[in-house]
Structure formats: structure tokens, C-alpha cells
Amino acid sequence: MRIAQLAGRTVLLTLDGAVDVATASADRFSADPADLFGQWDDLLDWSSDIDPALAGPYKESDLLAPLPEPRQVFAVALNYRPHTAEAGYQEPAEPLVFTKFPSCITGPHATIDLPPGHVDWELEAVAVIGRHAHRVPREKGWDPVVALTVGQDLSERIVQLAGRPAQFSLGKSFPGFGPVGPALVSLDELPDPDDLELTCELNGETVQHDRTSNMIFPVPTLVSYLSAICPLRPGDLIFTGTPAGVGNRRTPPRFLGPDDTLVSRIGGLGEMRHTFRSAP
Template identity: 55%
Template structure:
């Protein structure tokens, strides 16, 4: 895993050894042990009770006897029930793709079995596998028929991930197979932490980036989105009930490999990062 994760105002929630944990001061603190609530061992349950997580985060500052947990660090949300993704949602990406601005969010799904941990080595599915760094919305309270003005209340945290894409599978047919081309094993890597919203200076303008083999390939800000996070939450919740732990991959900025005809190869190392969240890396074989 690459990069440093600094403590910010917002909580930093992850999953270690199969248990929900707070990354505080460089240590993983067992959330269920800290609170005395056995139900909070599950990350999705914790996300449904975000006020409790915030209080637990503040408690970490007041205690010296923190219950540290050890074990394998998973994706921050290792078992989401629903994973939504949005295509062509950055203005500069639409320009590089030579496509007109969308009139509504272009939504597909990444099947949950593609989610993988930071530091993983992912097996390439073909010769045209591409990178797409994305800010990922982590649903908390969720709900149906949410209005844009109320959307952030339904969100627990933000994280960063990659919408790894097999372009041959995605685009080989008409209509295209977005969901299948983006759901091979390991094609949904996530950072180790989901970060509470109050860590961000402006939740509507978060910077993100990625590099391939040490070369910066993508850099953008969510202020460039066609459809903001509140608009996406409202649009999705008008159709599907959003549940605690659900993920929304919000789109990728300019700089994908397909734009230049360059793709991931065996041995490639992909580093993804975002403001306040930090960086993580995955490798390919």
C-alpha cells in the first residue's frame, strides 16, 4: 500500500480482520470493542449509524486504552449490497472521448464480487484493461425518493476507488456490456478508509488523481462533474432504495488509457488517491 493517511476532522472507517475499525493515529481501533456494541462489528451496520461512529471517533481522542485490532486490511466497504457507477460524468472526459454532454446520468452496475482490497494483485482479463480513478460515495442512512437538498444526509462517507475496465468486453457488442466489462475479479479496488464528510473543505469539489507505473495519468476535481453527488443520489433513489454500505462510483476525469491507446500490462502498478482520503495501490498480473 502506498501513501500516508493523515488524521483529519472526519472519521476514518475501514475493515480489519473482518471487523469494522477506525484508523486513528495510525492504529486500527476495533469499533465494536470501543463502543461496547457487538452489532458494530459489521461495517454496513456501522455506516447505518454514522452518528455513533462520529462519537466513537471523538472518544478515540480521549482514551489511552484503545482496543487495537490486527489482521488483513480489506476494502473499506468489503461487502456492499449494491454498487452503482456513472459513465461520462466529467466534462473533460467527455471532451477526450469525443462525446456530447449526457442529458441524464448514464448508470450501470459493478457487481459486488469485483470489490477488492488495497494492495491486491489483480489478474488482467485481456489486452485492453483500463484505469478509471473515481470518487466513491458510501451510503449511510440511504432511503428512497431523496431530494437533492437532502442527499448528503443519506451519505455516510467518501472514499476513492478504481473502475477498472476491460474495454474489449465492455464495447464488443451493441448495446455495450458496461457491467460485465467492469466486474471481473478485482476490478473494483477501494481505499482502506471511508472518510466522514466533515473532513472535506467542500464535499462538492474534491480532488482526485491516479498514476500508472509512477506516471501521473489522471487528475481532476469533482467540481467538474456534469451530475453532482446530490443529483446522483436523488436520481438513483428515485428508482432503487439506497441501503447502508451501498457504493456509488461517480465517474472518472480525463486521462483514461483508451484515449491514448495505452493499457495496463502484467507488472503495472496503479496508485489512486483523493483529497483527505489518501492513496492506495494495486498491482496487475
């Protein structure tokens, strides 16, 4: 099942097009994505037998953030060994966690304003929490996760790294700095949700490429670690970390500029495409 947002309505993306979930279900399911998690299993069953005639054409560029107002957005630093090495750090003994503020969330196709400074890319797989979770053991860490999606942890490095110690969250939360999409992809769509291919391209050049199986702390470990402290709620997002290839660790450093095009792709989850302009 692939759940997306189109014209402010929740839709099911199929091979035949987009199905308006509320209309097709005679309002059994809500048009508001935040209301769907309490009915997720029923929605899965319903979606498996949808009438193809209910689907209509749509443009991928019209898709919005599939979950536009998450309550909590967690993110993880240094979760791939090559990225840890390029950043000049030792492999962490436990997850390094920060937050992105929910107001930074935007959709999979957008033009993003660049604030002054050095704006960098960070492709990430994003885990979508669909069930209340607190103190989840690692062996059950996938249980609260109902979907995955593509994300970019865009970062303005000057604000991010200012101060001693550095305070990450503000530099990663400018408007548009949390693109997600194109859809919430249920785990049954994926042959192995622990092993997905990530590819990030800047103006046609591949700048990041890895697999989620190379995470230091995989999704079940992150869910267990976070839920030991913070109760996780339906609709929460976990940005799971980025692989090597970010701009500020290149020689010379490279950052996003006006008219750049950033393509973010994860096998089985889909693709996002963003352009950039100077902030007015």
C-alpha cells in the same frame, strides 16, 4: 472518522494507529461494517473521544475493502467534461448509469489478475450510502451519504464495448475490478466534500488529475436521480465517474500490463496502490 477493515474486523483509523471498534466499545458496535450504518451517528460521537491508548500499529498494506459486500454498486459514465470530450461524446443531459457487480470489490492494496484483453484504469470518488433513501430531492442529496472513499472502476474494454448497444457491466466486473478504500471517510472530515483533488499514477507517471468540483452531475444530483428510480440502501456504493486520461483514449492506446503499479489518490480520502499480473 475513518472506518476500515483489518484482518476481517472493523477498525477506526486514528493518528495513533488502528482501534478495533467492537473490542474498544465493549461490543456496543459490531465488527461487521454492514451493521454500523444503523448506528452511524452514535459511532461518530463515540469516535470523537477515543482513548489514544486503544490504538495499535498497523500496515496500510494489510487494510481490506472497508465495505467488502455492498448490496448495490452503481456507476456513472461521462461525468467529467474533458473525459466526455476525449471519448468523443456530447455532454449528457442526464446521468448515464451502469452497474458493477459486488463480486468485483477488492481492497486498497492488492495484486489484481488481468484477464485477456485491454484493461483500463478509471479513478473515481465513491459515495457511500448510509441511510435508506427513495425519491430524494436534489437539495437534500447529501443527506443519505455518510462517507466517501477512493475507488477504481477498472474496465476490460473489449468485453465492455462488445455488442450493439454495448453492455458495460460485465467488462467492469472481473474479480478485483472494483477496488475501494483505504477507509470510509465521514463527511465531517472534509472541508468541502464537493471539491476533492483526484490523482491517478501509473508506474510513477500522472495519467489522471482533476477535482470532483468539475463533475457534470455532482453527488447530490446523482443521489436524487438514482433514488427517484431505485431505493438506495445502507451500504450501497456510487462510483461517481472518472476524469480525463483513461488508457483507451490515448494515442496510441495504453492498457495495464503485468507488473504495472497503479496509485489512486484523492485528497482527504487517502490512497490505494495496486499491482497486476496475468490471470492464471
